[in-house]
Amino acid sequence: MTSDQAAQGIDDIEYEKPPSNWTLLWGDRMGRWGIIILVVVTVLAVFGPMIWPFDPAAVGEDSSSIFQPPSSAHWLGTDELGRDVFSQFLMGARISLFVGIMATLIATVIGAGIGVMAGFFRGPVDSAAMGVTDFFLVVPALPLMIALAAIFGQNLLIVIIVIGALAWPRTARIVRSQTLSLRERQFVPRARSLGASNARIIRTNITPHLLALIVANTILVVAGCILAEATLSFIGLGDPNRISWGSMLHFGFVSGAVGRGAWWYFLPPGLGILVVVLGFTLVGQSFERVTNPKMRGGA
Amino acid sequence: MTGGPAEPVLSVEGLEVHYRVRVPGQRGKVTARAVDGVDLVVHAGETLALVGESGSGKTSIANAVMRLIEPAAGRIVFDGIDLVPLRGRALRKMRPHFQMIFQDPFESLDPRRTVLDTVMEPLVINGIGESADDRRKLALVALARAGLTPPERMGARFTHQLSGGQRQRVAIAAAMILEPALVVADEPVSMLDVSLRAGILTVMADMRDRLGVAYLFITHDLSLAWMFADRIAVVYLGRVVEEGTSADLIDSPAHPYTRALVSVIPVPETSRDAQRTVLSGETPNPSAIPSGCRFHTRCPLYRELGEPARCREVDPMLAEVHSVVGGHRAACHFIDQQGVS
Numbered sequence: 045m046t047s048d049q050a051a052q053g054i055d056d057i058e059y060e061k062p063p064s065n066w067t068l069l070w071g072d073r074m075g076r077w078g079i080i081i082l083v084v085v086t087v088l089a090v091f092g093p094m095i096w097p098f099d100p101a102a103v104g105e106d107s108s109s110i111f112q113p114p115s116s117a118h119w120l121g122t123d124e125l126g127r128d129v130f131s132q133f134l135m136g137a138r139i140s141l142f143v144g145i146m147a148t149l150i151a152t153v154i155g156a157g158i159g160v161m162a163g164f165f166r167g168p169v170d171s172a173a174m175g176v177t178d179f180f181l182v183v184p185a186l187p188l189m190i191a192l193a194a195i196f197g198q199n200l201l202i203v204i205i206v207i208g209a210l211a212w213p214r215t216a217r218i219v220r221s222q223t224l225s226l227r228e229r230q231f232v233p234r235a236r237s238l239g240a241s242n243a244r245i246i247r248t249n250i251t252p253h254l255l256a257l258i259v260a261n262t263i264l265v266v267a268g269c270i271l272a273e274a275t276l277s278f279i280g281l282g283d284p285n286r287i288s289w290g291s292m293l294h295f296g297f298v299s300g301a302v303g304r305g306a307w308w309y310f311l312p313p314g315l316g317i318l319v320v321v322l323g324f325t326l327v328g329q330s331f332e333r334v335t336n337p338k339m340r341g342g343a
Numbered sequence: 344m345t346g347g348p349a350e351p352v353l354s355v356e357g358l359e360v361h362y363r364v365r366v367p368g369q370r371g372k373v374t375a376r377a378v379d380g381v382d383l384v385v386h387a388g389e390t391l392a393l394v395g396e397s398g399s400g401k402t403s404i405a406n407a408v409m410r411l412i413e414p415a416a417g418r419i420v421f422d423g424i425d426l427v428p429l430r431g432r433a434l435r436k437m438r439p440h441f442q443m444i445f446q447d448p449f450e451s452l453d454p455r456r457t458v459l460d461t462v463m464e465p466l467v468i469n470g471i472g473e474s475a476d477d478r479r480k481l482a483l484v485a486l487a488r489a490g491l492t493p494p495e496r497m498g499a500r501f502t503h504q505l506s507g508g509q510r511q512r513v514a515i516a517a518a519m520i521l522e523p524a525l526v527v528a529d530e531p532v533s534m535l536d537v538s539l540r541a542g543i544l545t546v547m548a549d550m551r552d553r554l555g556v557a558y559l560f561i562t563h564d565l566s567l568a569w570m571f572a573d574r575i576a577v578v579y580l581g582r583v584v585e586e587g588t589s590a591d592l593i594d595s596p597a598h599p600y601t602r603a604l605v606s607v608i609p610v611p612e613t614s615r616d617a618q619r620t621v622l623s624g625e626t627p628n629p630s631a632i633p634s635g636c637r638f639h640t641r642c643p644l645y646r647e648l649g650e651p652a653r654c655r656e657v658d659p660m661l662a663e664v665h666s667v668v669g670g671h672r673a674a675c676h677f678i679d680q681q682g683v684s
């Protein structure tokens with residue numbers, strides 16, 4: 045049977061393995077810069093406080109040690125109590141990243157969960173889920189965060205939960221629309237006809253196709269969560285016992301560092317936030333581009 | 344087969360599938376009657392072809408039979424059990440017995456899975472087989488049966504490495520591994536290169552002979568139905584307008600619609616008068632089904648007979664056409680007046 049021989053012949057062609065997402069990301073100029081930024085910041089945040097000799101909380105001995113400009117001992121000078129600013133900066137990076145990432149994990153679980161359910165089950169489930177999502181999307185986030193932080197007190201866990209609980213609607217919307225189109229693909233009715241339950245279809249047929257999208261979105265959400273933490277801490281609603289970049293800015297302002305021109309106190313955390321947000325945004329957008337074949341083709 | 348040939352494996356009674364659709368120029372949504380009262384019977388080991396143009400409702404019938412969409416009315420009796428009221432686990436327990444081969448093997452199989460995993464999946468889902476090794480053996484047999492040889496080598500490939508014809512063989516192997524009594528095949532070769540079609544149909548025919556599976560074969564191609572099916576049901580605008588054995592239906596079509604379809608089949612033995620009837624106009628929209636006989640807006644006989652009011656006013660039911668074997672029925676008020684002129 046010649047047609048069969050023709051069919052069999054095709055399987056002898058060597059198929060090139062498609063490059064992994066990470067390879068593509070590294071090949072993308074923006075993505076590469078983003079990765080470099082994030083790696084540097086992460087290394088600083090994780091190892092910096094272990095290596096740098098000063099305790100961020102150690103108060104200076106006398107008035108001569110306050111608001112010292114940068115020197116070879118104190119790279120970023122000292123603050124209004126004579127504490128080393130660079131050690132605060134390193135510790136602040138830790139807290140900012142930690143809060144940003146943890147809040148994002150919460151947001152992703154809530155957002156992806158609601159999005160998949162809404163898109164997969166449609167109908168009343170969808171209406172209810174999207175009603176809640178739209179509410180959270182239009183509700184002014186900052187006043188609500190302020191109110192929640194004021195009610196539930198100021199510690200790191202509360203800050204994480206509050207930020208995470210407000211950061212999910214975008215994820216839910218994106219995941220929902222992708223799920224809506226995935227459920228129309230023929231492999232879904234096929235799985236159903238084989239006897240697969242809804243739970244199994246979501247787990248084995250829908251979720252794997254959402255992963256790239258969720259990862260790209262998650263990276264972007266981290267940037268937003270870090271900004272949210274900085275904002276909360278800046279207006280004095282963060283955890284008062286933890287140093288974050290936001291709280292450094294807060295104390296920089298209330299201590300009068302700005303008025304005294306002590307730029308080494310408020311400029312580093314500000315730039316830190318800027319650079320980290322930029323890093324996550326670059327990686328996130330680049331990841332979105334390289335994992336979305338439609339966008340990739342247009343380049 | 345305990346019930347003998349008279350025992351139907353599938354009988355569909357009064358099936359209706361409705362969609363709510365938006366119509367331009369009209370406010371709100373209207374009901375489109377995609378399937379509008381269909382009765383079908385498929386006997387064990389038999390192939391019934393459902394032939395119709397796109398928009399005829401044939402795919403909706405297939406999806407309703409597979410319980411992938413909810414019918415608005417009717418019964419779908421499989422092996423004596425009405426599937427329509429079944430939900431959840433009760434329905435899933437029945438599913439292995441009726442399987443589907445989908446139209447597009449590029450869409451229906453997960454490209455990131457190996458062939459072996461794809462064919463083993465139905466066993467995993469339904470908890471069939473003692474062990475993974477057991478399932479592996481069953482899958483290898485199924486692959487060989489579907490003409491994917493050597494099965495060990497083919498099984499190790501990813502589905503995205505296969506050609507369309509090979510993928511469809513994988514889909515067939517996966518559907519057949521559950522040993523279903525009925526397989527609904529929705530245009531199983533229409534996406535494939537013409538040169539590969541015969542191979543796929545041969546495998547399907549082989550499964551029918553060896554495993555005794557019955558097919559509900561959905562196609563737009565009457566000549567393909569004629570070649571592959573024991574019986575044919577012609578669907579027009581959500582209704583069966585004619586059914587009979589393939590030979591009867593092709594040799595002596597009774598309904599004007601079937602006659603038009605048959606007249607344009609390229610026939611090898613050109614004994615038949617070469618008068619081709621090409622239908623004018625489009626199939627009407629199922630949200631606005633014509634009154635009386637739904638075919639009257641396009642029916643050549645209706646015009647030939649001087650547009651009798653009966654065609655516009657009375658919906659014709661399927662009625663027996665005189666034939667040698669019997670079981671030949673058509674829905675037309677003027678069956679007997681064909682070709683007299």
Ligand code: SF4
Pocket residue numbers: 598599600636637638639640642643644645654659674675676677678
């Ligand atoms: S009933 Fe009238 S309109 Fe309908 S098929 Fe027969 S002749 Fe044509």
